[in-house]
Amino acid sequence: MSTNLDKKAVRDFAFSLGADVVGFAAIDDYKSPRSPDPKKILPGVRSLVVMGIRELHGATESGVNRAGWTCRMTSAPIAREVAYRVANFLEKKTGTKAVMIPVSFPQEMSLETKGMIGDVSLRHAAVAAGLGIFGRHNLVINPEFGSRMIYTAVLSELLYVSDPAVTENLCNNCNLCVDACPAHALDEESKTDTTKCLRTAQPFGVGAFIRFFSELLQKPKEEQLKMIRAPYFWDLHQSLQVTYAYNCFKCVAACPVGK
Numbered sequence: 001m002s003t004n005l006d007k008k009a010v011r012d013f014a015f016s017l018g019a020d021v022v023g024f025a026a027i028d029d030y031k032s033p034r035s036p037d038p039k040k041i042l043p044g045v046r047s048l049v050v051m052g053i054r055e056l057h058g059a060t061e062s063g064v065n066r067a068g069w070t071c072r073m074t075s076a077p078i079a080r081e082v083a084y085r086v087a088n089f090l091e092k093k094t095g096t097k098a099v100m101i102p103v104s105f106p107q108e109m110s111l112e113t114k115g116m117i118g119d120v121s122l123r124h125a126a127v128a129a130g131l132g133i134f135g136r137h138n139l140v141i142n143p144e145f146g147s148r149m150i151y152t153a154v155l156s157e158l159l160y161v162s163d164p165a166v167t168e169n170l171c172n173n174c175n176l177c178v179d180a181c182p183a184h185a186l187d188e189e190s191k192t193d194t195t196k197c198l199r200t201a202q203p204f205g206v207g208a209f210i211r212f213f214s215e216l217l218q219k220p221k222e223e224q225l226k227m228i229r230a231p232y233f234w235d236l237h238q239s240l241q242v243t244y245a246y247n248c249f250k251c252v253a254a255c256p257v258g259k
Contacts, residue, residue, distance in 0.1 A: 021052040023129030032121035047160040050129040096157040130163030137177035146258020180254035204239035
């Protein structure tokens with residue numbers, strides 16, 4: 001069994017599964033200031049295979065949050081399956097080990113990380129794999145699809161040289177994303193206030209859950225009944241059932257690249 005597998009074979013396989021972009025990065029070229037060392041997940045890791053799935057223009061630009069939410073709910077499991085099947089492909093073909101990295105959940109959920117630090121920063125992985133550059137909104141801008149992408153990755157023991165970096169200046173600092181952000185999470189250049197962002201983008205996340213039930217328990221019975229009959233409670237309940245409860249895509253929709 002060979003411990004080599006050329007990029008084209010892996011890329012073609014990922015494309016056949018539905019990936020829209022595929023890139024490779026040597027592990028030494030992956031630089032993330034906050035995420036843990038990938039060797040803690042796969043001690044023998046030597047490279048990353050990074051894949052992107054495009055999100056629908058209509059859903060991203062829709063004024064109805066459920067449209068974008070539904071698109072994310074659908075694209076994320078597709079990305080998860082692509083990552084698993086590529087990891088499985090690498091292991092079966094070469095006898096080496098591979099680990100898939102999900103789009104979002106599961107991830108470390110603790111008071112320290114607040115669920116905002118992934119095991120691998122897929123943004124930094126995508127840039128290292130030559131799939132794009134960082135824009136003013138601190139998301140990855142792909143030359144073809146712009147910001148309307150979600151990424152997943154596979155840690156591999158195979159050695160792949162990084163694909164050429166994107167050198168085109170895709171972001172002209174038009175600040176449309178900054179102006180579009182309802183949470184003012186992008187006001188500080190080169191930094192996203194993730195707390196502000198998530199309170200708007202994921203209004204029914206763990207923080208909202210804690211706040212709602214903490215308040216509920218302190219209310220008299222009559223007020224409790226009003227709270228659980230209000231639309232917010234039903235949205236909160238729904239988000240617990242379907243997950244991927246992203247309700248804001250304004251910075252992505254505002255970016256003119258890839259439209």
